[in-house]
Amino acid sequence: DSGVTQTPKHLITATGQRVTLRCSPRSGDLSVYWYQQSLDQGLQFLIQYYNGEERAKGNILERFSAQQFPDLHSELNLSSLELGDSALYFCASSLRTSTMADTQYFGPGTRLTVL
């Protein structure tokens, strides 16, 4: 158990809908990262927050947004969902930030299915 929690575990929704994925980092970790993992694209870095501020952006679509709250938990919002958004979404946390080379601890993931 990494200490990172993600809810929900599974999510099934329809195209065009909007969903919110939630992540609680390990106690004491200030950085949160979001990833998308699909069979054809592998693990893709989406976005990083550090202590409430956006720190780095990866391959995140404009339909997706994220935020980190004062209690350090984070939410990833996915809107206007398409079939291709079906994937595993992971959250990871780390103590510090700098080069993104900090040891990241991954949560168990949220499996999103868009029908």
Place this chain on the structure above:
Amino acid sequence: QKEVEQDPGPLSVPEGAIVSLNCTYSNSAFQYFMWYRQYSRKGPELLMYTYSSGNKEDGRFTAQVDKSSKYISLFIRDSQPSDSATYLCAMTGAQKLVFGQGTRLTINP
């Protein structure tokens, strides 16, 4: 062309064999190199982390980085069935973090 290339496998070897997993990359800005292990239905976990060219050893695992060739490797000695997992290389630099596709490894008893 992808910035990080990793053969997805699958790779199947007998227990006790030495396993070699590799990644190549094209971006010279990458400075930190990592290997993650991911068991089925779980999140990735960090195995090894290296900064410079050369070798780094941790128990049965050795990570090797050759920056001149833009090539990194992970060696697993005395492989065990519990090593069966997907192994992902990852690298970061200049505010980019990129993962390889992952290699699916099975160790047969």
